[in-house]
Amino acid sequence: MDIIKQKNTPFYKNKILLGSMASVLFAGVVYASTQVQLAGFSMKKNSVISAIVERGDFDIKVSGPGILVPRGIRWVSSTVAGKVERILVKPGAQVEQGQLIVELINPELDQKVQELYWELESMQAKTRALKVSQDTQILDIQAEVLNTQMQYDKAKMRLDAESKLIKKGNATVSKLDYESSKLTVSQLAKTIDINKARTKQLKLNLIAGFEAQTAQLNKLKKTLERAQFQSDSLSIKAPVSGVLQAMPLELGQQVLLGSNIAKFAKKGDLIAELKVPELNASDILIGQKVAIDTRFNQINGKVIRIDPAVVNGTVQVDVELEKNLPDEARPDLSIDGEIFLTQKQNTLFVRRPAFSQANQTTSIYKFDNADKYVLKTLVSFGLSSSVNIEILNGLKAGDKIIVSEQTGFERHNKISMN
Structure with a gap:
């Protein structure tokens, strides 16, 4: 087959x-x-930053970097010219009030002080000699007044006796002698009055002369005190207990009158200076609470001053800190601060997208449930802080969105995420 x-x-x-x-x-x-x-467009998930929408109490706050600064800074200036001989303390050291920190030298000033001492000793000797001379003059005129008084008393006794004899008709006293005695008494009486006036005037002249001499002596003392003060000022001491922040000096440097010597700040008496973006500064008020992050601890405080000027797009906000500061708190320490403006309870919020603005409606990219795609979605935003922003419409709790820049893919409505 x-x-x-x-x-x-x-x-x-x-x-x-x-x-x-x-x-x-x-x-x-x-x-x-x-x-x-x-x-029509795809990109990697790790190329964007995402955030999840939350519901809860939304703290509206403004953040900004800053530094800790002393509440009161004190510069010590030189009150005398001199050359830096010794520097005993370096910036950053703790100092006590009255502690010696710098020594200057000024040989001309030292010589001037010595010469003024000699002049003062000479002036004091002249003043003592003038006092002795004036006392002698007073004694001389007093002796003259006393002698005249004695002559007057003697002449008056003779005149009184002659007057009695003449009244009795006693011929032993001539009329000529009687008249002569009367003239003598009258002259001596006038001499006494003149001597009293001379004594008074002499005392006034002597007082004026001594006061003039004393004024010159006091002037010389003041000049010496000023020179001595300048000499003592060559030894520069800390005016307060605290931290020596700066000392722009070198050994051998010539220091002029009025030059800054050292900058001091009291330890522990610090405030925070925050730099806040000018767009957020309008909502800040005096007395609002502030949280200061030192990288190791958090310090609570409150706003005490808002600078009225805008510098490089920021506004300076001064914050008073709580009294018990951590050990790392020191002047010029870099910090971050958050100013609490207000709080909204039970509201939707999310990490603030880079392109978002408060009280505006903006398109953002929302992930689908499988995180394979992101779809462009219109979202209405409300109040915002430096970190988060309120959601009024367009999203719900648990939604995941892109918060990084979207300028490279913003023309696409749907993007595949690899």
Whole structure:
């Protein structure tokens, strides 16, 4: 019996097979085309920053960098010219009030002080000599007044005796002697009055002369005190207990009158100076609470001053700190601060996207449930802080969105995330 062999038809001549393959290929092309239309752009997940929408108490706060500064800074200036001889304390050291920190030298000033001492000793000797001379003059005129008084008393006794004899008619006393005695008494009486006036005037003159001498002596004393003060000022001491922050001096340097010597700050008496963006500064008020981050601890405080001027796009806000500061708190320490403006309870909020603005409606990219795609979504934002922003419409709690810059893909409505 003969066996009939069947011919094997090549696959490319098999119409049924070719039709099936064509159908599958067409379906794939259609599917791919659809996906390309829906997700015409793709990127990696790790190339963007995302955040999840939350519901809860939303703290509206403004943050900004800053530094700790002393509440009161005190510069010590030189009250005398001199050359730096010794520097005993370096910046950053703790000092006590009255502690010697710098020594200057000024040989001319030292010589001036010595010469003034000699002049003062000479002036004091002259003053003592003047006092002795004036006392002698007073004694001389007093002796003269006393002598005149004695002469007057003697002449008056003679005149009284002659008057009695003349009244009795006693011829032993001539009329000429009697008149002479009267004239003598009268002259002596006038001399006494003149001497009293001379004594009074002499005392006034002597007092004026002594006061003039005393004034010169006091002037010289003041000059010496000033020179001595300048000499003592060559030894510069700390005016307060605290931290020596700066000392722009070198050994051998010539220091001029009025030059800054050292900068001091009281330890522990610090405030924070924050730099806040000018767009957020309008909502800040005096007395608002502030949290200061030192990288190691958090310090609470409150706003005490808002600078009215804008510098380089920021506004300076001064913050008073709590009394018990941590050990790392020191002048010029870099910090970050958060100023609490207000709080909204039970509201939607999310980490603030880089492109978002408060009280505006903006398109953002929201992830689907599988995190495979992001879809452009219109979202209405409300109040914002430096970190978070309130959501009024367009998102719900648990939604995941892109918060980084979207300038490279913002023209696409749907993006595939790899």
